[in-house]
Structure formats: structure tokens, C-alpha cells
Amino acid sequence: MSVQTVSQGPATEAGTPRAGVIGLGMIGGGVAVSLARSGQVPTVYDIRPDAADKLAGVPAPVGSPAEVARASDVVLVAVVDAEQARTVLLGENGVLAGAERGLIVVLLSTVAVPVVHELAQACAKAGVALLDCGVTPGDKAAENGLVAILGGDETTVQRAMPVLTGFAKRVVHCGPLGAGMATKIARNVITYGTWRAVHEATTLAGAAGVDPEKLITVIEEADPEGATLFSWQRQRLAGVAQPLAAQVARLLDKDLAAAQELAGQLGISLPLTDVTRAHGPETLGAESGKDA
Known part of the structure; x- marks a missing residue:
């Protein structure tokens, strides 16, 4: 999967597409504030x-998603789950009910x-293009601080870019439709997996009589930029691992065996x-003698 990175550009040029936002929770509300700013x-x-x-600078909501579609060139959908996305896009007063051909829907x-892919197919029947766009970190949405993780065809991406750069500090075009969502899901695997690793580590240290805050201090002092997280993968990608x-x-096996022994005790x-x-x-690429 190739990755193209597009840095932030001007968001107020003449002819900038009209933006709409559906869902004004932490993400959507923050996006709306950033666009207004x-x-x-x-x-x-x-x-x-x-x-x-x-929400500073954001007008009162209109009466339906269809009204947003009629007033917008790019509609950003920031609802909670797939069922809500189906409702706001496909419902009786949904986006497609008010959309003109050429509208772009960006699913946040x-x-x-x-x-x-299901929603993209439904949109295509109405002459509407869909981009998948995971965003992170959510708590920076109102500060023009999001990274937009984008999937879709290049032409549609470029048409939507003035709106995307109006709320995101960085837009990363990860590939065709679905690539943005796959990248966001993978990012979440790292987030939640890391939380679990930290939970196990602090539980082990605490049971051994160590204040978990001491463990945090050690990690932060030894690796202040968090470079260790991707260090091995970067070496693999560079072909030097x-x-x-x-x-x-061998070191991994020895060290984790010690952790298991302590945990058993x-x-x-x-x-x-x-x-x-x-x-x-398998993790290290040592199983087959080939790097991935």
C-alpha cells in the first residue's frame, strides 16, 4: 500500500468548496470549529x-442531512458507527436525498x-463520491490538530483537499478506497495493544513491589520520543534488520521467559x-530467514 503525504495548504482561496458537517460530537464539533476558524x-x-x-463560529444546525447536502460541496460525516452512517446517508432525509451529482462525502x-465499500457503492448510484477518512487524535479536532487518514481516488481527493486542509494539520492519502480506514484501524491496534502491554508491565512491576510511576519514569527517560515503538519495523523496512x-x-525469548517466570511466581x-x-x-522476521 503506497502512502502519499499532502501537507496543509491554503484553505480560503476563491472557489473553495462549501463544507458541511454531520454529527457535532467531539470529532465533528471540533472539525466544524476548525473549519470556521x-x-x-x-x-x-x-x-x-x-x-x-x-461551538465557536459554528451556526445552528439545519433540519436534516439532506439540507446539509443541498448547501455543500463536501460533506463530512462524523457519527458514531456504521448504522448511524447508513441512516444519515441513506435515510429518507439523508444526504443522498438532497445530493446533487458531484457531491463528495468524507466519512470520518x-x-x-x-x-x-457498501456506502461508496450506494453513493455512486446517486452520482456522489465517497472518501474514507480516519482521523486522529480526536482531542485535537477543535485546534486544527487532526491527521486525516485518507482513502479514495486521487481526483476526488484533490477536489476535497481545500476542505480537508481547513481542519487537518496533515492529510495522508494512503491509497484507494478503504485504505484510509484500514490505516486507522491498524493505528487503533497499536494504540490498544500498547495500552495492554503497559497494563501487563505495570501489573508485573507493581506485584514485584515497584511503584508503577517509577516504571513510567524509566520509560520516559530512556525513550523520551517513543522511538522504540517503531524502531524494529523501520529497520525491517530499510532492509537492515x-x-x-x-x-x-534469542534476546526476546530470554527476556520474556524471565517475565513469565516472575509472573508465575x-x-x-x-x-x-x-x-x-x-x-x-515471526515478529522479528527470524522464522523464515527472510525479511518482510
Whole structure:
């Protein structure tokens, strides 16, 4: 999967597409605020009539997603799940009910990749293009601080770009339709998997009598930029990891065996550690003698 990175550009040029936002929760509300700050005051909709009351520069919601579509060239959909996305796009007063041919829908909600293709097919029948666009970090949405993780064809991406750069600090075009959602889902695997790893590590340290805050201090001091997280994968991508893989696999096995032994003595379960040790050679590319 190729990745194209597009840096932020001007968002207030003449002819900038009209923006709409559906769903004014943390993500959608923040996106609407950022667009307004960028000079692209969006037409908005939310099931709560007062949803925009505390959103700086954002007007009151219109009556339906269809009204947003009629007033917009690019509609950003920031609802909770796939069912809500279907409702706001395909419902009786949904986006497609008010859409003219050429409208672009940008799906900000995290849904399964097959749902992206399902919704794209429904949109295409109405002459509407759909882009999948995972976003992160959600708490920076109102500060023009999101990274937009985009999937879709290049022509549609470029047409939507003035709106995307109106709320995102960085737009990363990851590939065709579905690629943005796949990248966001993969990012979430890292997030939640890391949380689990930290949980197991702090539980182990705590059971051994170590203040978990001391562990945090050690990690932050030893790796202040978090470079370790991607260090091995970067070496694999650069083609320089393979000569070291067998040696690192032995170290991984030795170190995680020690963690398992300590956990057994303390009566602690470390399921992620168990899986990581079992799949160590595969993780490191040492199993087959080939790098991935």
C-alpha cells in the first residue's frame, strides 16, 4: 500500500468548496470549529438542536442531512458507527436525498472496511463520491490538530483537499478506497495493544513491589520520543534488520521467559506477553530467514 503525504495548504482561496458537517460530537464539533476558524463556516446537522451552541463560529444546525447536502460541496460525516452512517446517508432525509451529482462525502467515522465499500457503492448510484477518512487524535479536532487518514481516488481527493486542509494539520492519502480506514484501524491496534502491554508491565512491576510511576519514569527517560515503538519495523523496512533478527529473537525469548517466570511466581497472568514470546521469530522476521 503506497502512502502519499499532502501537507496543509491554503484553505480560503476563491472557489473553495462549501463544507458541511454531520454529527457535532467531539470529532465533528471540533472539525466544524476548525473549519470556521479557517474561514470555511460549515453547514451543520446534529440530532440535538442545541449541539452547536458552544461551538465557536459554528451556526445552528439545519433540519436534516439532506439540507446539509443541498448547501455543500463536501460533506463530512462524523457519527458514531456504521448504522448511524447508513441512516444519515441513506435515510429518507439523508444526504443522498438532497445530493446533487458531484457531491463528495468524507466519512470520518471509524467503521469496518466492507462498510466503506457498501456506502461508496450506494453513493455512486446517486452520482456522489465517497472518501474514507480516519482521523486522529480526536482531542485535537477543535485546534486544527487532526491527521486525516485518507482513502479514495486521487481526483476526488484533490477536489476535497481545500476542505480537508481547513481542519487537518496533515492529510495522508494512503491509497484507494478503504485504505484510509484500514490505516486507522491498524493505528487503533497499536494504540490498544500498547495500552495492554503497559497494563501487563505495570501489573508485573507493581506485584514485584515497584511503584508503577517509577516504571513510567524509566520509560520516559530512556525513550523520551517513543522511538522504540517503531524502531524494529523501520529497520525491517530499510532492509537492515535481517542480519540481527536471530540474535534479537534469542534476546526476546530470554527476556520474556524471565517475565513469565516472575509472573508465575507472583501469580499474575500475562497473555500478551505469552503471545509475543510465542510469535517472537515471526515478529522479528527470524522464522523464515527472510525479511518482510
